[in-house]
Amino acid sequence: MKKIGFLSFGHWSPEGHSGTRSAADFLHQSIDLAVAAEELGVDGAYFRVHHFARQAGSPFPLLSAIGARTSTIELGTGVIDMRYENPLYMAEEAGAADLISGGRLQLGISRGSPEQVIDGWRYFGYAPAEGQTDADMARAHAEVFLKVIEGEGFAEPNPRPMFANPPGLLRVEPHSEGLRERIWWGSSSNATGVWAAELGMNLQSSTLKTDESGEPLHVQQRKQIEAYREAWKAAGHAREPRVSVSRSIFPITTDLDRAYFGRDRHSRDQVGMIDESTRAIFGRSYAGEPEELVRALKEDEAVEAADTLLLTIPNQLGVEYNAHVLADVLTHVAPALGWR
Template identity: 30%
Template structure:
């Protein structure tokens, strides 16, 4: 997207689906209501985060299965499913089932690597195989093969009154081309491009060639495309305040201020860095996005909603994004 010369083509949003431990149903219903609102506002896609052993959505595939029955048009995505927690064969069946229920609207986002706090959970997750589990890109390749229709069994045919397939059923045509990789490094961008995946970028990246976040994200996008990749989505936290009440604006500003200290720094041995959240009127946010090197290279975005806001706040933010920020970026609702 070379600055302002071309319109934003796809506009989506991402939510963590926070819930109260004592009343988890309310939080899950709120997430579904937000997805329905997104469709009504004309968003192209709605995405849910994946949070194991936390108070956010632990089973995005199940939540999106429910969303398929409440919506008819909006694309539904996961950002992202960490495959270290999953059996690729079983996940392939779940993804295909939800895609069929949605009429071909599922966009699975995935990543690899050991589960977070693996030493604390491996005894429960993989009690017999924890020390030999393969958390490399091989795990992604298995999922891609199974979703794509490769054989998973040596037997197929009729046995008694039952019919057996040697491939994952149901087969969801086109799902393989709608799988995204959540990448924040040059290595993952290169691998995703070489293996025909789409690339999800976010507000977290691994500093390798620069300690400037936008420059780092630009290097990842260019590497992805140099190795055969095409579709890239950018996912920053943006908070438009056009229709916010004074109380909401104060809450939003405190949220952004509380996270501001981590921007411009690197963390841990892998030098992770965070992009700052963008808050202001839609016109102000648009100007900052147009100046962002990563945004200049994409024509679709998935803006991340802040973690800890109330349902009414999300309604205001999504409404402003769809009716004010989107048009500022040249986007038109579906």
């Protein structure tokens, strides 16, 4: 049974065409959309994290607010850039947000993507160790974070503390039991997918992937998922992993839908460079009559292979329109893809 969530990049702009003109608009609308999505039966509300941009940048206050307003929908990120993160402080924030939501957090973390400024993580006080890259630093931060949220004590207690300590070494608080199993790695390559499996993280594969074979995105992602699951099995983890892929899916059922997305009916994958040395493949948008979308998506090998589908949404079009898009996907498309 497949789960379906939405993924918001959290754009806001003061321009007249935008229905999300400020950061406050984005935050309040995101809470309202998550509430509406839960009422529709959507399984997850996920948010992209970017720094130095008019986009979502600080996920934990938002996830906590949504957790306090909802009761069943999963709350997640896709993804938090670990180059910018203090792993211990992040563990405190994540633990608190997870407890507020009653254990519904699904945190996607990763090395991140090209940002708005050069080496933005340096402004946050982080730099790779000698001989390491920023990607190495991100993975090192991730490994520390994973270890800390397991809940084992590691810090030597003060013999004369202000408040009485429990016995033994101390851990970061608050601790949320089970959060360790709900961490996902946003992987753009087969190799990092295998690495994520070895560390016991779930897998997120987005609409952008390192182009490793020249094949269509969905084929490359399906092979990535297979390599990930093989590595997971070889690592001997006790539980079954989760795997998500992201897609832009827009059923055309109204004239307004046609005006917004009619031109995307013939969308195709695109190939380009995301930095000086990395060739990437960008996934197509799916737009069309519901029957067309069902036929096309049934041929998408990665959608078939994943257990979770994240729908990228045009958040600047407002809560009402995005709820309409989600409702149309759930009504006309999702049942044919194996959604509950």
